[in-house]
Amino acid sequence: MQHTKLSGQPILCQLLSFNPRELVDQATETFKSDYYYKTMSTWKHLVFMLYGVISKTNSLNSLCKCLLFLEHKLSYLGISKLPASSTLSDANCRRPNEVFGYIYYLLLAHYKAEISKGYLSLPINGEVSPDQVKLVDSTTLTLFTDVFKGAGRNPMTGKKKGGLKAHAMLPLDNMVPELVWLTAACTNDKDFLGQLKPQRGSIYVFDKGYVNYSVYKKWTEDGSFFVTRLNENANYEVIDTHREDLHDFLSGVTVLDQLVTLKTGEGPLKLRLITYKDPLKGKIFRFVSNLFDFHSHTIVLLYKNRWEIEPFFKKIKQNFELVYFFSDSREGIKTQVWMVLIANLIFTVIHKRIKEAEQFTTLVAMAKSNLISYICFQTMLQTRYLSEEQRNLEIVQLDIFQIEQGGCFEEKGKITLNSQKTH
Incomplete structure (x- = not known):
């Protein structure tokens, strides 16, 4: 057959x-x-x-x-x-x-329409389309050689291992990196923002390790948007405050929605500061953004979606060779x-x-x-279920010897041993 x-x-x-x-x-x-x-x-x-x-x-x-x-x-x-x-x-x-990086980008352009289908389709909080959102983060690959300088201090004993840092920008609608930048592990994350060529109307989401006020100001002037967390020691001035409903505070959502100004080397920058209380852990988070027209909870959800980039890093490390x-x-x-x-x-x-x-x-x-x-x-x-014919696997080696010819086989509960046969 x-x-x-x-x-x-x-x-x-x-x-x-x-x-x-x-x-x-x-x-x-x-x-x-x-x-x-x-x-x-x-x-x-x-x-x-x-x-x-x-x-x-x-x-x-x-x-x-x-x-x-x-x-x-x-x-x-x-x-x-x-x-x-x-x-x-x-x-x-x-x-x-x-x-090989160029081959990757050519392949990405070749398959972009195909891989963008069906990952996320509903707008975030009914306001933001997933194809507008770009997630930015990095992961470090440990090396057994110091060809790339590792991050952190040298250990008290032994030699510090090297490390390669992969910075990536992923669109939320397909989770395949649109931009990858490979550097030594000791490179500061905020340097990656200088590699980005932001698209007008896109929303970039990243953690507070990428803080760069000058870049924030330039993006705002160019019509690009961002959502990130504010450092604890950030120096800002509150212009206006909108306090959410008390029931919202008790249920653990937005606590404060404020307009603030940050001081940059190119002058003051007006931004929006959202203070949010985690309903499970009770921890307070402060998000800063230049999105002024969306609901405050939309900005919170945008930052929560940033964690979607972590499964990507985990996926490539688990499934492909990046240890040796x-x-x-x-x-x-x-x-x-x-x-x-x-x-x-x-x-x-x-x-x-x-x-x-x-x-x-x-x-x-x-x-x-x-x-x-x-x-x-x-x-x-795509074969979900095997037919009975496909599941019935013959052991060819056993067919070579018939029961009458000896060997150790079991048939209908009886065992015939080669030693029991008379020659």
Whole structure:
């Protein structure tokens, strides 16, 4: 019987088919990243490193050894020769990581309309559309080398480990980063605001680690909006105060809604200060924003949605290889982070296409365990229930020997031992 779930290529190649070759060629030409490389092209580098981060291989040598099991399966991708460890190591050290960052942004533009469907559709508090909201935060990746300076003080004993900080901006409607900036862990978060090119009408939500009054003033003048928390030692002057209803205070919502001015290097800046009481913990929070036309609770909900960026960081760390790095060079470490982001984007597209029939983690785990299988990946993901025929798996090894021929088998409660047979 013909197997209807087989694909013409292994799952690894099916995943790579989501990365159009013309986009890789475009990035290669833009950065001239194939110059001085005879065998390790940008495309091959991308394929080998993606295999490493998806399979969660924990060293470069292990990665090259595992590639041997692919045999000729990479011929579907135009690859007929596997790399030596030294060749891949050299590419990680010398090839600029920016070319893979550019590939990521090209892929994001290619799939943007597809991944934006269906994540969030209802306006926040009935006022703000999710596609207006951009979440800003960072996460730190611990390194066993100090090629990137780590954050914090040096320990009393031993040497401080290095660290790479990934700053990201995610749109609330699809949770795939629109902007990523990779720096040493010691870099101040507020420097990332200088990398942003804010869009008029968009709302940027971030924590108080990004405080920068000059940027706030510029954004306000340019028609961009923000919501953040106010530092405890902030110096401001209250212009007007609107106290919410006493019942609101007792139920744990907005306590105060004030207009304040902050002093900046370019002059005073008028902002809105919302004081909020958490109904569960009773803790007081102060949010500052240049949104003057929305309900105060809308601003509170906007900041609460900022925590949606934390599951994203957790997702990429749990599902892809970001604990062990295949290189101890600056370029190689950043390249691996871009590979993880590309892999996350590919699996996000697949997750959308199967209408989230499986959890994201399950989807990645299935691919990781079956990268050289020829089963059609999307078809298998959408198979909710196996038929009786599919669940009836024969043990071929047991069929080789019949009961009459001896061996240790059980049939209808009887055991026939080879030692009991007479010859």
